[in-house]
Amino acid sequence: MRKHVHDWNTPANAKIWSPSLEALPREQLRRIQDEKVAGAYTYLWHRSTFYRQKFEQAGLGPDSVRSVEDLPRVPVTLRDEWLVDQQKNPPWGTFSPLQQSDWLERGWMLFSTSGTTAAHPRSFRHTSFDREMWSWHGARALHAMGVRRGDIAINCFAYGTSVAFWGLHYALNHMGIPVISGGGANTERRIIFIETYKPTVLLCTPSYALYLGRQMQEQGKSPKDSSIRLLVCAGEPGACVPATKQRIEELWGARINDDFGCTEVAMSPFGYTCEYQVNRADGRVDTHFMEDAYIPEVLDPETFKPVPDGERGVLVVSNLFSEAQPILRYVMGDWVSLTREPCPCGRTHARAIGGLAGRYDQLIKIRGLAFLPALLEDSIRSQPEIGDEFKIEITHVNDMDEILLTTELQPGASMEDLEAQEQRLSRKLKGSLGIVVDVKLVPPGTLPRTEFKAKRLFDLRDRN
Numbered sequence: 001m002r003k004h005v006h007d008w009n010t011p012a013n014a015k016i017w018s019p020s021l022e023a024l025p026r027e028q029l030r031r032i033q034d035e036k037v038a039g040a041y042t043y044l045w046h047r048s049t050f051y052r053q054k055f056e057q058a059g060l061g062p063d064s065v066r067s068v069e070d071l072p073r074v075p076v077t078l079r080d081e082w083l084v085d086q087q088k089n090p091p092w093g094t095f096s097p098l099q100q101s102d103w104l105e106r107g108w109m110l111f112s113t114s115g116t117t118a119a120h121p122r123s124f125r126h127t128s129f130d131r132e133m134w135s136w137h138g139a140r141a142l143h144a145m146g147v148r149r150g151d152i153a154i155n156c157f158a159y160g161t162s163v164a165f166w167g168l169h170y171a172l173n174h175m176g177i178p179v180i181s182g183g184g185a186n187t188e189r190r191i192i193f194i195e196t197y198k199p200t201v202l203l204c205t206p207s208y209a210l211y212l213g214r215q216m217q218e219q220g221k222s223p224k225d226s227s228i229r230l231l232v233c234a235g236e237p238g239a240c241v242p243a244t245k246q247r248i249e250e251l252w253g254a255r256i257n258d259d260f261g262c263t264e265v266a267m268s269p270f271g272y273t274c275e276y277q278v279n280r281a282d283g284r285v286d287t288h289f290m291e292d293a294y295i296p297e298v299l300d301p302e303t304f305k306p307v308p309d310g311e312r313g314v315l316v317v318s319n320l321f322s323e324a325q326p327i328l329r330y331v332m333g334d335w336v337s338l339t340r341e342p343c344p345c346g347r348t349h350a351r352a353i354g355g356l357a358g359r360y361d362q363l364i365k366i367r368g369l370a371f372l373p374a375l376l377e378d379s380i381r382s383q384p385e386i387g388d389e390f391k392i393e394i395t396h397v398n399d400m401d402e403i404l405l406t407t408e409l410q411p412g413a414s415m416e417d418l419e420a421q422e423q424r425l426s427r428k429l430k431g432s433l434g435i436v437v438d439v440k441l442v443p444p445g446t447l448p449r450t451e452f453k454a455k456r457l458f459d460l461r462d463r464n
């Protein structure tokens with residue numbers, strides 16, 4: 001796992017941190033992946049009870065997986081399988097190859113998933129080796145976004161057991177960029193930090209970028225005129241949702257970048273945007289996958305067979321570097337399509353076309369049509385008269401799905417003739433979504449403000 005680490009300390013050039021890994025011909029990339037897949041498989045076979053059983057049940061032996069070509073023989077892992085394993089073998093389960101003695105010897109931190117509905121928190125141990133790899137991967141991703149020596153960062157992710165705060169914190173340390181930790185501070189204090197210490201890079205969720213900017217405006221301050229020149233967002237799809245991207249960029253006068261991963265298997269930036277993608281004139285953003293560290297696959301959600309590039313399927317990922325979680329074929333479940341065409345930035349690694357807009361299990365069927373919540377968000381946010389906050393309630397009345405959008409008007413917008421305004425918006429949404437949406441407009445400040453991750457969609461239909 002330590003092999004194929006190039007340009008550890010400093011970037012090789014101004015555009016690409018490690019061109020011999022990020023911009024190499026795909027056949028050479030494949031050879032690196034082959035070696036790493038074989039390494040991860042062998043390691044899991046010998047060290048993980050859960051995976052040893054899973055491999056044996058699939059008829060695999062200790063040497064069955066030697067290359068990327070063999071990878072489809074490995075059965076996929078669903079999140080629930082780990083839940084069962086952890087419940088049977090508390091508190092960690094047996095899927096991680098990490099032993100308690102390893103953790104006591106070189107343990108770094110415990111990380112937990114957010115927003116879990118499981119009875120127990122799902123937590124994972126990581127080691128100092130993992131910390132170093134996360135830092136280096138993070139540095140490469142931040143470099144691709146345009147973060148440079150001379151910047152000062154303010155990190156507003158939650159200071160807790162989430163991977164976002166720590167992954168980015170150590171990446172910035174690795175790059176030699178000073179960090180103001182906003183993790184434990186409230187919004188009031190973060191605004192004072194921005195005004196006083198003039199950070200140039202803001203790291204937070206897209207919802208919080210909107211919230212923080214609006215709070216500054218309410219205090220008569222201008223986020224656009226602040227020292228912030230670049231945003232790094234994670235935790236929600238916003239940075240790749242065109243209308244949300246545009247709102248945040250106009251508010252801050254700065255480009256917003258996407259940093260994508262998950263606690264279970266892709267803790268360091270698995271997906272990240274480059275300067276070419278965030279500056280595209282058509283507003284679309286493709287997110288790169290760091291393919292020397294991970295292998296992305298896009299599979300049919302029912303059969304788990306591969307779908308061709310350019311077609312949508314569920315995202316399945318293999319981790320090729322972690323000491324604690326070198327998991328092969330974990331179903332992250334994001335609904336994506338892939339391209340392996342080289343990017344004009346020079347990178348040859350695959351990209352998610354239009355970024356990552358949400359998970360397949362979040363697809364919501366309304367009157368027979370399937371929508372990702374981020375697509376609904378895009379249609380709503382692209383209406384300039386609508387404020388930042390909105391909620392969507394879906395009910396089922398008289399055998400029909402009914403959708404009610406409650407949204408705030410922009411501050412200062414006219415409250416006259418509300419009914420006519422509502423009908424006009426409803427017609428525009430019908431045009432973009434193809435379904436009838438009832439609209440209720442409320443004065444600015446009526447809906448609760450979203451500070452971290454937003455919950456805007458409420459499906460109130462009786463599932464029975």
Ligand SMILES: [Zn+2]
Pocket residue numbers: 274275276277288343344345346347
């Ligand atoms: Zn690129």
